[in-house]
Structure formats: structure tokens, C-alpha cells
Amino acid sequence: MTNHRLTPLAHSLPASVPFVGPETQERAQKRPFTARLGANENVFGPSPRALSAMAETGHWMYGDPESHDLRAALARHHGTTMENIVVGEGIDGLLSYLVRLFVAPGDAVVTSDGAYPTFNYHVAGFGGALHKVPYVADGEDPESLFARAAEVDAKLVYMANPDNPMGSWHRGADIAAAMSNLPEGTLLVLDEAYVETAPEGTALPLPFDDPRVIRMRTFSKAYGLAGARVGYALGAPELITAFHKVRNHFGMNRAAQAGALAALEDPDWLAHVQAEIAAARDRIAQIAGQHGLAPLPSAANFVTIDCGRDHAFAKAVLDGLVARGIFVRMPFAAPQNRCIRVSCGTPADLDAFAAALPGALADAEKG
Amino acid sequence: MTNHRLTPLAHSLPASVPFVGPETQERAQKRPFTARLGANENVFGPSPRALSAMAETGHWMYGDPESHDLRAALARHHGTTMENIVVGEGIDGLLSYLVRLFVAPGDAVVTSDGAYPTFNYHVAGFGGALHKVPYVADGEDPESLFARAAEVDAKLVYMANPDNPMGSWHRGADIAAAMSNLPEGTLLVLDEAYVETAPEGTALPLPFDDPRVIRMRTFSKAYGLAGARVGYALGAPELITAFHKVRNHFGMNRAAQAGALAALEDPDWLAHVQAEIAAARDRIAQIAGQHGLAPLPSAANFVTIDCGRDHAFAKAVLDGLVARGIFVRMPFAAPQNRCIRVSCGTPADLDAFAAALPGALADAEKG
CATH class of the missing domain: 3.90.1150.10 (Aspartate Aminotransferase, domain 1)
Structure with a gap:
């Protein structure tokens, strides 16, 4: 053609x-x-407050490209600053941006064999070389993941905690400890999509400014808003700023921004x-x-x-x-x-x- | 770092x-x-039917990754097939996918100086070399655009009809005639975001299977759903299929899919x-x-x-x-x-x- x-x-x-x-x-x-x-x-389903907020949205207006109010609320919720947070079109959308920022053709990325296929889809889509390690005891294994990352000089290593599809999980403190073996130059992509349904202590107990890790969160699971497509990433401000180089600034659905904010405010x-x-x-x-x-x-x-x-x-x-x-x-x-x-x-x-x-x-x- | x-x-x-x-x-x-x-x-604003459809959506469910019902309705509306249509997260999202598919670093792209900045943002974001021609009589000028495309061997040439920011427009038949000078190997990206507010005869009167052009349409303007983020592209099936290589398959907001469908069905x-x-x-x-x-x-x-x-x-x-x-x-x-x-x-x-x-x-x- x-x-x-x-x-x-x-x-x-x-x-x-x-x-x-x-x-x-x-x-x-x-x-x-x-x-x-x-x-x-x-x-x-989502909080009734989220439903009301979405219904009251002026759908004729574009969403705020900064997702300011949602990010401000998330910053309060997590005890951090807005500069540590980027909101995007679900974790899928944020993973796509992240891979695009880091992965040029041939760059090494590590994940577990059987982990999230959409992450693999993005890595393939930007030409990355995906290296897989097996699950250990039906769970993702930070030691093997980080060891493989060192072997192949991975730019990114993906791990979900809790894990999908097995439902297994690690204590956040154990992942933090394992990160002493995370190679310099490898960013840990920690998918915490399911953390709100996990036991206390599952979330990674490290400062959001830690440049070694980016955390992915979503309103699709515990908050019941999968159809709305709202995710966010938590990371060091320099890393978060990089998303503004490539993200679709006007890509957020306005009602979804309002719904997520209302959902967050209904504990x-x-x-x-x-x-x-x-x-x-x-x-x-x-x-x-x-x-x-x-x-x-x-x-x-x-x-x-x-x-x-x-x-x-x-x-x-x-x-x-x-x-x-x-x-x-x-x-x-x-x-x-x-x-x-x-x-x-x-x-x-x-x-x-x-x-x-x-x-x-x-x-x-x-x- | x-x-x-x-x-x-x-x-x-x-x-x-x-x-x-x-x-x-x-x-x-x-x-x-x-x-x-x-x-x-x-x-x-949008049709009251669109508001009802969005309010009745089960927001807890992911959207249909095929946007099947909306594409079927659009196919009927345009007298074409679903294979000629891809739905995406607004024209902005679709332009990002399109540029990603076509533009590797250094590849030439042509647009008018002063035309849509978000298209330019995507071209820069994938490393493309953007070439600009001036407006003629405060309007985009297909002859100069296509001539420049030939000079630089452009992969894509962008033109909006009606134009933003000037509001000027061409008869679709005149653009079709000018396309005899569109170089082989250059795809015309025709942004028809505003076509529903334009006089009869503004839309390009060529078959949607014509492989030389891809048309961008949206529910953000005449349909009043800018906040919902629903656009679609019309083109030859082979070209439309290429979007499935890179698009965020689960990226569409479910309520937005339902709202756009309802809006389309309220002439x-x-x-x-x-x-x-x-x-x-x-x-x-x-x-x-x-x-x-x-x-x-x-x-x-x-x-x-x-x-x-x-x-x-x-x-x-x-x-x-x-x-x-x-x-x-x-x-x-x-x-x-x-x-x-x-x-x-x-x-x-x-x-x-x-x-x-x-x-x-x-x-x-x-x-």
C-alpha cells in the first residue's frame, strides 16, 4: 500500500x-x-456520591488538563504533594506513557511470566525486549525479578502487589527490603491496583519521592469505576513531570475526574x-x-x-x-x-x- | 538520575x-x-438522550474494547462498514495513535503554520520533522500543503476542514480535486471535527475506502460531548486495522460510548x-x-x-x-x-x- x-x-x-x-x-x-x-x-459499584458527581458534570466542557482538584485530593489522601501525582486514562494509559518514555527498540524490560498482558503489549508496542521470570509459589518474586533486571540491564521491572491473576501478595516492607537488590538504573513499576482490597501493610512503605519506584493506582477496582478510566501514578516529581512530555493533556473524561474525586471522599x-x-x-x-x-x-x-x-x-x-x-x-x-x-x-x-x-x-x- | x-x-x-x-x-x-x-x-450541550444513557451506564464495568454498538451505529449513519471505523479517546487520542503508527524519528510531516497544536505536539513527541506552510487568505491551502508534502516526502499531511482557528472552509469537492496532487505515499489526515456545523458539501465526497485519506470526526463539537472524549476515524479497512496494533483497547469510557451512541441517534x-x-x-x-x-x-x-x-x-x-x-x-x-x-x-x-x-x-x- x-x-x-x-x-x-x-x-x-x-x-x-x-x-x-x-x-x-x-x-x-x-x-x-x-x-x-x-x-x-x-x-x-462506585459511591453514590460519585454517581451524583458524574451526573452533575457539564459534559460539554473538556476536562481540566491538570486534573487539579483530583490530584489535590489524592495528595491529601496520601500525605504527599500534587507534584508526586499524575492522573491518567486508567493504569493502562499510564503504563503506555511510562513505557513510551523509557523504552526504545531493543531496551530490556523484565516482568513475570503470566503477569499483566497489557503491560507486555505496551512493551512490544514500543519495541522493547521483554524478559520473563517464572512465578515462585504462585506469586511474583521480587528477588528473581530484580536479579533478572540486573542480568539484562532492564530499564523497567514490572511487579503487581497484590498480584493479578493469582491474588497473591507480599508485605510492602518485604518488597522495600528486596529493593536493596534492585539494580541502579532500573525503575520498579509497582502496580498496586488491588491494594485497597489487601491487608494493612501491603502498600509499599517508602516515601513517594523515592526515585527507584513508580506506583500505579486506580479507581477501577475498590472504587468501582472501571468504566470511567481513571488511574494515577505516584512517584518522584522529576519522574512525574516526564509524563507531561507525552500524555494526552486533554484526554481525561471530565465526569470521570469528578466521579473519582467524589469516590475518594467517601471512605x-x-x-x-x-x-x-x-x-x-x-x-x-x-x-x-x-x-x-x-x-x-x-x-x-x-x-x-x-x-x-x-x-x-x-x-x-x-x-x-x-x-x-x-x-x-x-x-x-x-x-x-x-x-x-x-x-x-x-x-x-x-x-x-x-x-x-x-x-x-x-x-x-x-x- | x-x-x-x-x-x-x-x-x-x-x-x-x-x-x-x-x-x-x-x-x-x-x-x-x-x-x-x-x-x-x-x-x-449534548442530547438529553445522551445524558440519560450516560446516567444509566454501569460505571463499574469496563467499556467494550470494540466499541461495537457505537461503530455499528456510525457505520449506518455514514453508509459504510464497521471495518472503516475506529473509535478512540477523542481526535487527540486518535491523532496520537496515527502519528505513532506512521512517524519514526526524522520522518517528514506537513501542516499549516498556525493549525492544530496538538497534532504538532504528537509529531514532535514521536520525533517527526514538521514542515509548515503558511495559510492562504486565512485558510488552509490544499495546493500548498500537498506541494510541500511532495517536496519533503511527507508521510502525513494534516488539514482541518472547516479550519480551526480561522473558521474558514473549502468545499469537499475542491479538496477531492486537489488530491490529484497528493503525493503517492502521503496520507492526508483530514480533520473534520467541525463538519457538522458547516454548509452542506463541506465533507469530503470520496469513498471511505479511499486509501489516500483518513478522516477524523468527534462528538466534542456539534454533539456537545467534549468532556466525554469520543472521536472516531474513517478510513480504508487496512488502515483502520493498524490502530488495533497500538491503541489502548480498554481505554474508552463506558458511559461515553453510550452517550455518543444516544447522541448520534437524536438528529x-x-x-x-x-x-x-x-x-x-x-x-x-x-x-x-x-x-x-x-x-x-x-x-x-x-x-x-x-x-x-x-x-x-x-x-x-x-x-x-x-x-x-x-x-x-x-x-x-x-x-x-x-x-x-x-x-x-x-x-x-x-x-x-x-x-x-x-x-x-x-x-x-x-x-
Whole structure:
């Protein structure tokens, strides 16, 4: 095509999707899911104050390119300054900016095999060389991650805490201690998307000015605003300022800015959601156990269930659930792909999951 | 900083903002603007159906990564196929993806001097070499743009029709005719953000499969949803598919998808807004004329006013308006920067503009 002179890098990329969305599956199946338990969304939803704030927004106006009021509130919330915070279009959007800032073709990046595919998508999209280390005991392992980073002279090393898709977690203090082995010149990208559903002590207990790490947070999980696309990064001011070189300054949805601010200012609703999530985790674990499956401990808004056999078996269970109207997902990499991952749902959602599981297991047994 | 090894390109970029937002100015002035007439927003707002659709959205769910329903509706609206359409986070977001796909460091891109700064920001952000041609008769000039594209072997040539910041426009048929001089290997990026407020015949009358051009459209202007961040591009399927290599698949706000769909399906509201905009343009022209200034013809949702002297004078008028609580902007490049640009407003907004203008002019006269 003479008119489409893509860059060599763009030409080499596949037109791929990190995840298939549930709506795509619903269109293929020609029916909606009964329970939407696959995307680690928060069915308990955002604070009613967030809904009001979004409804009252003047949608005809562009959003404030500085996200000033939200950043000011976040700075108060975290006991830091606005200069330590950049707001963006979800963690996905912020990861894209971060990778663009750091990764030129051939630059080394380290992550865990089976960790967040969208991060890998961005690294590939900017031509980075992605190096993967295996999970250890179904969790991300800072020691192996940082050791590999040293070997390959990584510019970025990605780690989620709590982890997705396994739900495992480390004490923040343990990660801070492991960072003594983080190589000079490697930035730790610490994805704390699920930290609000984790035990006290999970967040990294280091100053936000520490130049060795950037923390990613979101309103998509505990705050129930996945559809709004609001994330933020916490880091040293010099690093945060670099985002202004490349970010889409007018890219934030105005209602989303207002909704996130209102959600942040409603700690009672957050506590309510945290309790609902804890109860749902217990219920998912109970359902799994009743059917001879092993739920893994989780600090996130989902429970990953060890189906006890190989990937083929777990995939058959997943397919059986999907065929029965239950949207779930599963880990990508071996041996974690012996599991399925079930997001927290309402009691009715989990009743539907409980009702569908025996049939899915029976089908998988028949294999 | 040992931990912040930005790419050489990222290191070289300024932490700049294409535009200063009105909220930033309000914070600096410690008071809100009386009339918000600077960002070419649509104060008449979105369809009430769009407001309902957004309020009814389950904000806890991620948006459909395919924007399937919106694309299907757009395909019907334009008499084309979904494969000709990609939906993105406003035209700004789509321009960023497009430039990323095409522009490697040093690649040539052509635009008009004084045209859309955010496009230039993206080109600089990916290391492109930006070549500018002057406006002709206060309008973008396809002949000069395409001739310069041939000279520099441009990968992209940007043109807006109607134009921002001048409000001038070409018949679509004239652009199609000029495209006989568009070089092989140059893609025309035709920004039609304002086409819904322009006379019949302004849209490019070529098939959407034509591989020489990609058209940018938005819900931010006539549809009144600037805060929602929904744009779309129309082009040949092969070109549209390339966006899937780099776009943020889960980047669309779910409520915005629903709001845009509802807005598209309310042509009566669009007609109402078009009439309000036409009336506001007439009123702005009248106010300008009453004070001895020359309004330029406009096909957009703003009127650019020739202040009749040099840039310093126009800037003084603008400053006088801003100081009086009227948010307006002005063209960046000479000689167009002898003008100020006033977005369409409500009758009350324009009363405020009319009340502030004599004082602003008097101050500017005193210089």
C-alpha cells in the first residue's frame, strides 16, 4: 500500500488484543452472561456520591488538563504533594506513557511470566525486549525479578502487589527490603491496583519521592469505576513531570475526574465495598471447596481456584462455565494455568457460579 | 538520575502543554470565568438522550474494547462498514495513535503554520520533522500543503476542514480535486471535527475506502460531548486495522460510548444545536461589527474576529477580555494572530462578551 507507510516497528506489530472483552463473547454466543465474573470489575459499584458527581458534570466542557482538584485530593489522601501525582486514562494509559518514555527498540524490560498482558503489549508496542521470570509459589518474586533486571540491564521491572491473576501478595516492607537488590538504573513499576482490597501493610512503605519506584493506582477496582478510566501514578516529581512530555493533556473524561474525586471522599462506601469483597472472596472459596477445588488465598477482588489438574482440565472447566453463562478468565502461563480466576460478585452472581460449577466440572471430567 | 533512563527522544522533549486550560487560568485569577468562550466547546450541550444513557451506564464495568454498538451505529449513519471505523479517546487520542503508527524519528510531516497544536505536539513527541506552510487568505491551502508534502516526502499531511482557528472552509469537492496532487505515499489526515456545523458539501465526497485519506470526526463539537472524549476515524479497512496494533483497547469510557451512541441517534437535537450555533455566530459577528472589528466567515462553532491591527493589539484585546471574565483564545501564527477567536455561547454568554468588549478595546487602544 503506497499510502500506508507505517514505521518498521508498527509494521511488525500484530493487530492484537491483550484480552477479549465479555461483550465480544456475548455477541459470539448471541446471549448475555448471567454473571460477569471475569474482568475483576467491582459489581458493588462506585459511591453514590460519585454517581451524583458524574451526573452533575457539564459534559460539554473538556476536562481540566491538570486534573487539579483530583490530584489535590489524592495528595491529601496520601500525605504527599500534587507534584508526586499524575492522573491518567486508567493504569493502562499510564503504563503506555511510562513505557513510551523509557523504552526504545531493543531496551530490556523484565516482568513475570503470566503477569499483566497489557503491560507486555505496551512493551512490544514500543519495541522493547521483554524478559520473563517464572512465578515462585504462585506469586511474583521480587528477588528473581530484580536479579533478572540486573542480568539484562532492564530499564523497567514490572511487579503487581497484590498480584493479578493469582491474588497473591507480599508485605510492602518485604518488597522495600528486596529493593536493596534492585539494580541502579532500573525503575520498579509497582502496580498496586488491588491494594485497597489487601491487608494493612501491603502498600509499599517508602516515601513517594523515592526515585527507584513508580506506583500505579486506580479507581477501577475498590472504587468501582472501571468504566470511567481513571488511574494515577505516584512517584518522584522529576519522574512525574516526564509524563507531561507525552500524555494526552486533554484526554481525561471530565465526569470521570469528578466521579473519582467524589469516590475518594467517601471512605464509608469504600469500607462497605471492602466488606462485600471480603465476603465474596470467602463465598467463592467455599464454593470451590465444596467441589473439591482448592481456592488460593487472595488479597484482590477475585479468587483464583486451583482445579487440581493440568491446563487442559482448567480450560475445560472455564469453557463449561462460559457455556453456562458465567464469564470467568484464567491465568495465561504454566503452571498457573491449572487455575481459573473468579471475580467477586453479588450473592446472586455467586449463586449462579455455584449452580454452574458442577456441570462444568462434570463436562471437564468427561473431557 | 540513575533510575530515570528516559529514551533519548523522551529526554529531548519539553514537558509542554499544547494549550493552557481555562481552569488553570481561573485558578491563577482566583475567580471563575463569566463566559467560557475559548475552547470551542458546545455550551448547548449534548442530547438529553445522551445524558440519560450516560446516567444509566454501569460505571463499574469496563467499556467494550470494540466499541461495537457505537461503530455499528456510525457505520449506518455514514453508509459504510464497521471495518472503516475506529473509535478512540477523542481526535487527540486518535491523532496520537496515527502519528505513532506512521512517524519514526526524522520522518517528514506537513501542516499549516498556525493549525492544530496538538497534532504538532504528537509529531514532535514521536520525533517527526514538521514542515509548515503558511495559510492562504486565512485558510488552509490544499495546493500548498500537498506541494510541500511532495517536496519533503511527507508521510502525513494534516488539514482541518472547516479550519480551526480561522473558521474558514473549502468545499469537499475542491479538496477531492486537489488530491490529484497528493503525493503517492502521503496520507492526508483530514480533520473534520467541525463538519457538522458547516454548509452542506463541506465533507469530503470520496469513498471511505479511499486509501489516500483518513478522516477524523468527534462528538466534542456539534454533539456537545467534549468532556466525554469520543472521536472516531474513517478510513480504508487496512488502515483502520493498524490502530488495533497500538491503541489502548480498554481505554474508552463506558458511559461515553453510550452517550455518543444516544447522541448520534437524536438528529433533532443536533438540528437544534446547529441552529443555536448559527444564531450565535451571527450574534458574535454583529457584536464585532458594532465595535469596528471584522468578523471572518465561519463554518465552525466559533467566529474569528480580525482586530484590524497587529498581534500586540489583538493580544491586548484578548487580555482585556480575559481580565473581564471572558475566556477566549487567539490564533498562534502571524498574520492570523491579528485576530481573536470567540466560541459560540448562550445569549447570556454573548451579552457578557458584548459588555466586556468595549473596555477591552479601550484598554488595548491605550496600549
